[in-house]
Amino acid sequence: MSIRDRLSGNEAIATAMRQINPDVFAMFPITPSTEIPQYFAQYVADGKVDTEFICVESEHSSMSACIGAEAAGCRAITATSSAGLSFMNEVLYVAASCRLPIVLAVACRALTGPININHDYSDSMAERDSGFIQIYAENNQEAYDNYLQAHRIGETPDVRLPVMICEDGFITSHALENIELESDEDVKAFVGEYRPENYLLKSENPLAVGPYGTSPYYMEARVAQAEAMKNAKRAILDVAADFERTFGRKYGFFEEYKMEDAEVALVLMGSSAGTARAAVDELREQGVKAGLIKVRVFRPFPGEELAQALKNCKAVAVLDKSEGFSACGGPLFAETAAACVNLDQRPKMVDIVYGLGGRDFTVDQAKRVFARLERIAATGETGPVYTHMGQRDLREEVQ
Numbered sequence: 001m002s003i004r005d006r007l008s009g010n011e012a013i014a015t016a017m018r019q020i021n022p023d024v025f026a027m028f029p030i031t032p033s034t035e036i037p038q039y040f041a042q043y044v045a046d047g048k049v050d051t052e053f054i055c056v057e058s059e060h061s062s063m064s065a066c067i068g069a070e071a072a073g074c075r076a077i078t079a080t081s082s083a084g085l086s087f088m089n090e091v092l093y094v095a096a097s098c099r100l101p102i103v104l105a106v107a108c109r110a111l112t113g114p115i116n117i118n119h120d121y122s123d124s125m126a127e128r129d130s131g132f133i134q135i136y137a138e139n140n141q142e143a144y145d146n147y148l149q150a151h152r153i154g155e156t157p158d159v160r161l162p163v164m165i166c167e168d169g170f171i172t173s174h175a176l177e178n179i180e181l182e183s184d185e186d187v188k189a190f191v192g193e194y195r196p197e198n199y200l201l202k203s204e205n206p207l208a209v210g211p212y213g214t215s216p217y218y219m220e221a222r223v224a225q226a227e228a229m230k231n232a233k234r235a236i237l238d239v240a241a242d243f244e245r246t247f248g249r250k251y252g253f254f255e256e257y258k259m260e261d262a263e264v265a266l267v268l269m270g271s272s273a274g275t276a277r278a279a280v281d282e283l284r285e286q287g288v289k290a291g292l293i294k295v296r297v298f299r300p301f302p303g304e305e306l307a308q309a310l311k312n313c314k315a316v317a318v319l320d321k322s323e324g325f326s327a328c329g330g331p332l333f334a335e336t337a338a339a340c341v342n343l344d345q346r347p348k349m350v351d352i353v354y355g356l357g358g359r360d361f362t363v364d365q366a367k368r369v370f371a372r373l374e375r376i377a378a379t380g381e382t383g384p385v386y387t388h389m390g391q392r393d394l395r396e397e398v399q
Contacts (some may be wrong), residue, residue: 001179001183001339002181002182002183002248003180003181003182004178004179004180004255005178005180005181006176006177006178006179006350007140007144007172007176007177007179007181008035008140008174008175008176008177008377009107009137009140009143009168009172009173009175009177010032010035010036010039010107010148010167011039011171012140012141012143012144012172012179012181013036013079013105013143013144013147013165013167014035014036014039014040014043014212015144015181016144016147016148016187017036017040017077017105017189018039018040018043018048018049018320019148019184019187019191020075020148020151020187020188020191021049021050021051021188021192022049022051022074022075022076022077023049023051023052023069023075024052024054024065024066024069024074024075024076024077024080024332025037025040025051025052025054025076026054026056026061026063026064026065026066026069026076026078026163027041027053027054027056027063027076027079028056028057028058028059028062028063028078028080028084030056030059030081030082030083030084031079031081031082031109031117031169032081032107032109032117032169032170032173032174033079033080033081033084033105033106033107033169033173033335033386034308035173035174036105036107037053037078037079037279038078040053040063041053046383050293051135051143052069052288053062058087059080059085059087059291060087060088060090060091060270061089061261062078062080062088062379063088063091063092063102063104064091065078066078066095066100066102066103066104067094067098067100067210067245070095070098070100070101070102070131070201071098071100071200071209071210072200072201072357073194073196073199073200073201073202074194075151076100076102076103077102077104077105078102078104079104079105079106079107079108080104080105080106081106081107081108081110081123081169082108082109082110082111082117082123082169083111083123083246085106085126085127086122086123086126086127086171088331089126089127091128092127092130092131092132092172093131095132095162095224096130096131096132096161096162096173097131097133097210097221097222097225097227098161098209098210099161100160100162101151101154101155101156101159101160101161101162101163101195101319102162102163103147103150103151103156103162103163103165104132104162104163104164104165105147105165105167105346106123106124106154106165106166106167106174107167107169107170107180108121108123108162108166108167108168108169108270109123110122110356110358111123111126111282111352112129112355114355115260116358117169118169118170118357118358119168119169119321119324119355119358120321120322120355120356120357120358121166121270121320121321122322122323122356124164124166125324125330126321126322127164127297128299128331131161131162131163131225131229132148132161132162132163132164132299133153133154133159133161133162133163133164133229133232133236133299133300134163134164134297134299135149135150135163135164135166135170135236135296135297135298136166136167136269136270136295136296136297136298136325137165137166137167137168137270137296138191138270138271138273138274138294139170139177139222139274140172140175140176140177141177141180141249142177142251142296143165143167143172143215144179144181145243145247145249146165146251146296147165148182148187148190148191148243149163149179149236149239149240149243149251149317150163151163152190152191152192152235152239152242153232153235153236153239155194155196156231156232156235156238156239157197158167158228158231158235159228159231159235160199160228160344161228161229161232163224166185166270167270170358171270171271172270173285179275180249181328182203182236182247186246186247187200189235189327190242190246190247192241203374206225219371223334225269229299229300230300230310232300233253233300233302234298235254236253236297236300237252237253240252244251251296252296253295253296253297253302253305253306254293254294254295254296254297254302254306254309255293255294255296255375256291256292256293257277257280257291257292257293257294257307258274258280258290258291258292259289259292259293259309260392261289262289262290262291262311262313263289263290263314263315263318263377264288264289264290264291264313264314264315264316264370264373264374264377265290265291265292265293265310265313265315265316265347265373266277266280266292266293266316266317266319266320266366266370267292267293267295267306267310267316267317267318267332267336267370268293268294268295268318268319268321268332269294269295269296269298269321269332269350270294270321272319272321272355273292273294275361275362275363275366276292276294276319276366278363278366279363279366279367279370280292280366280370282363282367283367283368283370288370288374290370291313291362293306293309293310298332300336301335301339303335303338303339304339306336306339306340307339307340307342307343307346310336310340310346310347311343311345311346311347312339313347313374314347314348314373314377315348315349315350315374315376315377315381315382316329316336316347316348316349316350316373317350317351317352317369317370317372317373318332318333318336318337318349318350318351318352319332319352319353319354319355319369320333320351320352320353320354321353321354321355321356322333322346322356322384323353323356324354327386328351328385328386329351329353329385329386330351332348333349333351333386337349337351348376348377348380348382349382349385350372350373350376350382350383350384350385350386350387351385351386351387352369352387352388352389353386353387353388353389353392354388354389355390357392359391360390361390365389365390368389369389
């Protein structure tokens with residue numbers, strides 16, 4: 001039976017970590033993820049876990065230690081944010097190419113510069129092509145639930161990829177919310193033990209991990225890694241289905257809200273979804289056929305499924321909480337637009353970059369976006385495809 005509690009997103013993730021009781025936690029602190037290893041350090045001190053808790057000198061070192069532990073057959077975890085994730089950049093690619101299912105909790109925070117400690121997705125989106133599976137949470141419950149599913153997804157034999165469990169810095173990581181926790185026994189039974197088929201310390205079959213990939217082998221290794229990411233789609237749904245049977249909460253690649261007959265829709269990620277839902281509800285009361293898709297899984301990107309969910313819309317706005325500096329939109333827009341390119345009848349689509357560095361996102365702003373989509377649906381004219389919302393400057397915002 002679920003246990004009612006009130007926790008921050010960071011404590012919810014740390015609680016999931018404690019219940020799983022990993023072999024190794026390699027940590028280096030950075031705001032706003034620091035609380036996760038702080039909570040876990042207390043669990044270690046109190047004897048609630050028997051995890052090897054390693055304090056290292058940098059985020060590069062924390063991921064490197066996790067790579068060594070996983071290669072040796074251990075279940076290894078860490079947590080980071082912002083510049084710490086960027087500092088891991090080199091070894092993120094090593095972890096993924098070595099097919100090591102490390103689970104990395106990320107409290108997403110803006111990247112420098114200028115220096116900012118508040119939320120957007122510039123850190124995790126900068127690592128979107130590192131080979132990590134990426135799963136995003138709207139609230140504390142989802143952060144907890146996503147973490148409980150992460151190890152099983154990454155450790156699936158034909159996947160064996162590291163997993164990023166992303167929450168919104170401060171918005172989710174530090175805010176207290178009511179949450180349903182599962183019992184330690186039920187969590188352990190659901191997640192199971194880590195029993196890798198091959199690892200460095202298995203004397204029966206010596207092997208190399210992370211060897212030099214010469215030209216005759218490099219591409220084959222990359223293709224195998226790409227196939228593993230495709231396999232991760234099935235694994236994510238399989239684990240989610242078992243999670244629903246076990247704990248009663250349902251997850252998929254994304255959540256559709258009032259999309260059955262939607263003519264205009266938003267596509268976004270994370271905690272902004274609650275604000276957008278309120279706007280959808282208000283507009284529905286006024287007779288506007290508004291809908292919403294909240295993307296949960298960004299890697300592997302559920303392009304085919306998302307395209308099918310959007311195909312009957314007349315106009316769609318993708319909201320990017322990170323700037324891609326591509327001069328034509330952000331990363332979520334790029335993926336969503338590419339997914340829809342082969343639809344026989346596809347919606348008009350625009351990208352709006354918003355919320356950078358913790359800038360507020362309001363119900364009124366969401367309603368303004370929907371009003372723009374209604375005009376696009378009526379006229380067939382998109383106007384500027386790539387715009388920003390909420391910034392202070394002399395330009396007039398696209399209305």
